[in-house]
Amino acid sequence: MATTSRRDFIRLSALASGMLLVPNFLHGLDKHGMPLMPGSNGKRLVVIQLSGGNDGLNTVVPYLDDLYYKARPGLAIPAKKVLTLDSGLGLNPAMEKLRLLYEQGHVAVLNSVGYPDPDRSHFRSMDIWQSASASDEYLHTGWLGRYLDSIPGGAAAHSAIEVDDMLSLALKGEQRMGIAVQDVQRFYQASNQDFLRKAAGQHQEAHDHHQVDYLYKTLIETQQSARYLQEKTKVYRSRQSYPKGEFANHLKTIAELISSGVESRVYYASLGGFDTHVRQELQQGRLLEELSVGVYSFVQDLKQHREFDNTMIMVFSEFGRRVAQNASGGTDHGTANNLFLIGGGLKKAGMYNEAPDLQNLDQGDLMYQIDFRNVYATLLQNWLQADAAGILGGNTKILSGLM
Amino acid sequence: MEQRALDRKLQHLYWRAGFGPTYRQENAPGSIKQAVRQMLRDAQHQQPLLQPAYRPLEEGQNSMLDANARLKQQRERRQSIEQLNYTWLNQMVTAREQLREKMTLFWHGHFACRLREPGLMQLQNNTLRQHALGKFPDLLLAISKDPGMLQFLNNQQNRKRSPNENFAREVLELFTLGRGYYTEQDIKEAARAFTGWGYNAKGEFVFRERQHDAGPKTFMGHTGNFTGEDILKLVVQNPQTATFITQKLYTYFVSDLPDTPRIAKLSAWFYKSGYDISGLLERMFTAKWFYEPALAGAKIKSPVELLVGLQRQFAVAYADSRSPYVLQRALGQELLQPPNVGGWPGGRNWIDSSTLAYRLRIGPALLQDAALAVYLKPDDDSEPSKPTNGRKDGLRIARAKASIVGLEKRLEKVSDDALVSSISQLLLQVPLKPETKQLIEQGIPATASRTEKIHQIAQYMLSLPEYQLC
Structure with missing residues (x-):
C-alpha cells in the first residue's frame, strides 16, 4: 500500500512540475534531501579499466633498480626522464598531470597487485578481475553487479552506469544489473522508440509467461532509466575542458551525470590498446598521456562541483607484462601490476607499499603482494559501506588506513 | 491431429532440435514421431568444417618474432578464425542435419575450450561433430x-x-x-x-x-x-x-x-x-x-540461435564474413570462443539492457537493409586493439540484407485481414496480447501494398521481446 501512495505522490509532483515520471521502481525520492537508495552514504566509485594489459613497470618505473635496466635494454625509461615520486619509483614521462595529482595528495599507488595462479589470457584474466573469482573458479556475475544485488530494497538499473555500448561482466549481478550508456540522448532515443514504448506500456502488469515477463521487465526498466537520465541531464553541460578522444569524452559524460545529480553509486569506463607486444614505447606513452590528462580534467571538473571528496577512482588493468622486453620492441603478457586509487577522500595517499621485487621472479614474472580482491573489499566496505564479505565470498582482508 | 496444432508442435520441435523452421512446405511430416525420425535420419549425415586453417609457429617462438612478422601473424590468425566462424555459422543455416549441428554447438559449450589457434579449433570442432550423436x-x-x-x-x-x-x-x-x-x-x-x-x-x-x-x-x-x-x-x-x-x-x-x-x-x-545420445534425444523429443x-517459448534464444534462425527465415545475406562475427560479439556469444571452460551460462545471462536493445534492433535493421553499428569491447586475445588517440576505436559495422520472399510465399492463401495473426504464428512461439496485435494493425498504412504490409508486420514482430523466445 505504501508503494502505491508513494507512486501516486511521485506522479502528482511530476505533473505539478511539468516533469516526466520518475521511474516507478525507485523506492524513494531523489530531490529535496531524500536519498534514492536506502543506506547510501553519498559516496561513489569510478572504475577505469585499462584493457590489454598495461605495462606497469613502464608506468610506475623502478628507476633506481639495475635489474629493471638489465631486463629492458631497449625499452627501459632513462632515470632522468622519469617523473619521480617516492621510494625509488617514478611515473612515465607522459603522466605529468597524474604526478600533479600525486603531489596534491590525491593518489595512492598500490604495487604488485594480482592473484594466485595468474592467467595470461586477456579475456580470462579480465573475467577474473571483473568477477572477482579465483583463477580456477568461474563466476557469471561481476563484483559490482553483486554489490547492486546487496543493496537493500533493490537498486535501479542506473545505480551502476558503464559509459560504453556493451555492459561488462563486472556490472552484472544475479538479480540486478547496471546499464551501458555511451550517450544519454542516443540511449534515450533508441530505447524509447515509439512502437517499443507503446508495446512495453501494454506489459506493465505481470505477464503469466515468465520469460515474456522477464524480457518486458528488463525493457521497461531500461526505458525508465533512459528517461530518468535524459530528464536529469538535459540542462547541464560541463564547462571543463577535456582532451580530445573517446576516453576523455566518457569521463566528461560521467562528470556531467554526477554534476547533474544522478544518483549512481558506480561508474565504469575503459581505455583500450595496452596490449603492447610490438613497438611499445610510442603507443603506451600516448595512452598513458590520454589517461593522465583525462583523469586530471575529470578531477578538476569534480572539484568545481565539490564532488571530488565523494568520489573514488580506481585504475586497473587485467595483468602487467613480463619483466624482460621481447624482440619486437614490446613486452609480453605478465602477472602482477600496479593500481591507482585517486580521490579527495583518500586517508593514505602516496606509495601504499614497496616497489616490485625484481630479484625474486616467478619464471620471469612479478609475484603479487596484494590480492586485488582485498582492494575491492576495501572499496566496498570502507568506501561504499557495503557488505564486502557477502559480495566477495569472505576470504578477503581490508587494506587498513587507505580510506 | 488438427493441422494447425501439428504445425505449432513442429515449429516448436524445429526451434529446439534445430535452428528454427524454414518456410518449405514440401514433404511436411504427418506426425511428430515421423518428424523426429526424419531429423535423426538427416542427422546421420555429417559435414566437417573444411575451411583450411592457418597453422602458426610453435608456441614459445612468438617472443622471438620481429614486429612486422608478429603483426602479420596476428592478422592471418584473425582472418582464419573469422573464416572458420563464418563457415560454421552458415553450416548451421543450411545443413539438413540440423540436430547434429545443434548438438555440436551443445558439446562446444560443454567441452568449452577457448583456443587461440584456428587449426586446433577446427580439429576440435570436427571431433565434437563426429561424436555428437553417438x-x-x-x-x-x-x-x-x-x-x-x-x-x-x-x-x-x-x-x-x-x-x-x-x-x-x-x-x-x-x-x-x-x-x-x-x-x-x-x-x-x-x-x-x-x-x-x-x-x-x-x-x-x-x-x-x-x-x-x-x-x-x-x-x-x-x-x-x-x-x-x-x-x-x-x-x-x-x-x-x-x-x-x-x-x-x-x-x-x-x-531452464x-x-x-x-x-x-x-x-x-x-x-x-x-x-546412447541420439536415443536419449529421441525420447525427449517424442515425449x-x-x-x-x-x-x-520458455527458452531465451542464444545469440547464435537468434542469428541462425533469422538467416533461415529471412534468407539473410551478410555483406562480408566480418558482419556476423560482429553481431555475435555484440550479443555475447562468439562461436569458437566460449568465455571459459564452463561454457556460456545461457538463459537469462544472455540478457542485459544493451544486449536486449541489440536483439530488438537486429531483425528490423536487417529487413530495412540498414547497417548496425556497435562499439565492441576489445578482444586482445584474438585482435589486439589499437590506441584510440582521438579516433573512435572499437566501432564495428555489420551489414546484411534480409528478404521476406519466403514468408510472403508461405502467406499466399492468407487474406490481408489475417496477416498479423498468421505472421505472429509463424514467427513467434508465444501468443501476442490482443492489444499488441492491435498496435501492430494500427501501424500498417492503409495504402500499403500487400508486400509492404507483410514487410512492416514482420519488422514489428522481430522488434518485440517475444521474438527472442523459442
Missing part, C-alpha cells in the same frame, strides 16, 4: 585426447614428476559428474593417470610413456594401476554422469527450470543404453510433455 563414452575419450583440449587445460604440462591437475579437475567437475560427487584426492589420483597425455606439432595425440605415472592409484573407491582411459571408464560407470549430462541436455533443449522426475527417468534410460503449451 555414445557419450566415445565422445568423452575422443575429446580428452583432443590437442586443443589438452592444450587448453594444460595436460601437455602434466608429467609424472609435476602433475598438473587442471584437466583432471574439469573432467570431473564440468564434463561428467559435477561438483560434489568426487573428492580432491580423486582429482589428484586422476591427474596422475592422465600424466603423459599430450600432442605433437602435427596436432596428433601422443602418449609419452616416460612422463606417465604407472603406479597404483585409488580413484573413487577403486584401486589399480589406472591409465587415463581407465579413469574415463570409471567415471561413466557412475550413474551420476548420466544424470549430469541429461540435466544439461534438458536445460539446453527443454527449459529443471524437472527432476523427467530428468531422472531420462537419465536412467540413458545410463542403461550405454549412454508428450515436450509439447506442453507451458514449454513453448
Whole structure:
C-alpha cells in the first residue's frame, strides 16, 4: 500500500512540475534531501579499466633498480626522464598531470597487485578481475553487479552506469544489473522508440509467461532509466575542458551525470590498446598521456562541483607484462601490476607499499603482494559501506588506513 | 491431429532440435514421431568444417618474432578464425542435419575450450561433430585426447614428476559428474593417470610413456594401476554422469527450470543404453510433455540461435564474413570462443539492457537493409586493439540484407485481414496480447501494398521481446 501512495505522490509532483515520471521502481525520492537508495552514504566509485594489459613497470618505473635496466635494454625509461615520486619509483614521462595529482595528495599507488595462479589470457584474466573469482573458479556475475544485488530494497538499473555500448561482466549481478550508456540522448532515443514504448506500456502488469515477463521487465526498466537520465541531464553541460578522444569524452559524460545529480553509486569506463607486444614505447606513452590528462580534467571538473571528496577512482588493468622486453620492441603478457586509487577522500595517499621485487621472479614474472580482491573489499566496505564479505565470498582482508 | 496444432508442435520441435523452421512446405511430416525420425535420419549425415586453417609457429617462438612478422601473424590468425566462424555459422543455416549441428554447438559449450589457434579449433570442432550423436563414452575419450583440449587445460604440462591437475579437475567437475560427487584426492589420483597425455606439432595425440605415472592409484573407491582411459571408464560407470549430462541436455533443449522426475527417468534410460545420445534425444523429443503449451517459448534464444534462425527465415545475406562475427560479439556469444571452460551460462545471462536493445534492433535493421553499428569491447586475445588517440576505436559495422520472399510465399492463401495473426504464428512461439496485435494493425498504412504490409508486420514482430523466445 505504501508503494502505491508513494507512486501516486511521485506522479502528482511530476505533473505539478511539468516533469516526466520518475521511474516507478525507485523506492524513494531523489530531490529535496531524500536519498534514492536506502543506506547510501553519498559516496561513489569510478572504475577505469585499462584493457590489454598495461605495462606497469613502464608506468610506475623502478628507476633506481639495475635489474629493471638489465631486463629492458631497449625499452627501459632513462632515470632522468622519469617523473619521480617516492621510494625509488617514478611515473612515465607522459603522466605529468597524474604526478600533479600525486603531489596534491590525491593518489595512492598500490604495487604488485594480482592473484594466485595468474592467467595470461586477456579475456580470462579480465573475467577474473571483473568477477572477482579465483583463477580456477568461474563466476557469471561481476563484483559490482553483486554489490547492486546487496543493496537493500533493490537498486535501479542506473545505480551502476558503464559509459560504453556493451555492459561488462563486472556490472552484472544475479538479480540486478547496471546499464551501458555511451550517450544519454542516443540511449534515450533508441530505447524509447515509439512502437517499443507503446508495446512495453501494454506489459506493465505481470505477464503469466515468465520469460515474456522477464524480457518486458528488463525493457521497461531500461526505458525508465533512459528517461530518468535524459530528464536529469538535459540542462547541464560541463564547462571543463577535456582532451580530445573517446576516453576523455566518457569521463566528461560521467562528470556531467554526477554534476547533474544522478544518483549512481558506480561508474565504469575503459581505455583500450595496452596490449603492447610490438613497438611499445610510442603507443603506451600516448595512452598513458590520454589517461593522465583525462583523469586530471575529470578531477578538476569534480572539484568545481565539490564532488571530488565523494568520489573514488580506481585504475586497473587485467595483468602487467613480463619483466624482460621481447624482440619486437614490446613486452609480453605478465602477472602482477600496479593500481591507482585517486580521490579527495583518500586517508593514505602516496606509495601504499614497496616497489616490485625484481630479484625474486616467478619464471620471469612479478609475484603479487596484494590480492586485488582485498582492494575491492576495501572499496566496498570502507568506501561504499557495503557488505564486502557477502559480495566477495569472505576470504578477503581490508587494506587498513587507505580510506 | 488438427493441422494447425501439428504445425505449432513442429515449429516448436524445429526451434529446439534445430535452428528454427524454414518456410518449405514440401514433404511436411504427418506426425511428430515421423518428424523426429526424419531429423535423426538427416542427422546421420555429417559435414566437417573444411575451411583450411592457418597453422602458426610453435608456441614459445612468438617472443622471438620481429614486429612486422608478429603483426602479420596476428592478422592471418584473425582472418582464419573469422573464416572458420563464418563457415560454421552458415553450416548451421543450411545443413539438413540440423540436430547434429545443434548438438555440436551443445558439446562446444560443454567441452568449452577457448583456443587461440584456428587449426586446433577446427580439429576440435570436427571431433565434437563426429561424436555428437553417438555414445557419450566415445565422445568423452575422443575429446580428452583432443590437442586443443589438452592444450587448453594444460595436460601437455602434466608429467609424472609435476602433475598438473587442471584437466583432471574439469573432467570431473564440468564434463561428467559435477561438483560434489568426487573428492580432491580423486582429482589428484586422476591427474596422475592422465600424466603423459599430450600432442605433437602435427596436432596428433601422443602418449609419452616416460612422463606417465604407472603406479597404483585409488580413484573413487577403486584401486589399480589406472591409465587415463581407465579413469574415463570409471567415471561413466557412475550413474551420476548420466544424470549430469541429461540435466544439461534438458536445460539446453527443454527449459531452464529443471524437472527432476523427467530428468531422472531420462537419465536412467540413458545410463542403461550405454549412454546412447541420439536415443536419449529421441525420447525427449517424442515425449508428450515436450509439447506442453507451458514449454513453448520458455527458452531465451542464444545469440547464435537468434542469428541462425533469422538467416533461415529471412534468407539473410551478410555483406562480408566480418558482419556476423560482429553481431555475435555484440550479443555475447562468439562461436569458437566460449568465455571459459564452463561454457556460456545461457538463459537469462544472455540478457542485459544493451544486449536486449541489440536483439530488438537486429531483425528490423536487417529487413530495412540498414547497417548496425556497435562499439565492441576489445578482444586482445584474438585482435589486439589499437590506441584510440582521438579516433573512435572499437566501432564495428555489420551489414546484411534480409528478404521476406519466403514468408510472403508461405502467406499466399492468407487474406490481408489475417496477416498479423498468421505472421505472429509463424514467427513467434508465444501468443501476442490482443492489444499488441492491435498496435501492430494500427501501424500498417492503409495504402500499403500487400508486400509492404507483410514487410512492416514482420519488422514489428522481430522488434518485440517475444521474438527472442523459442
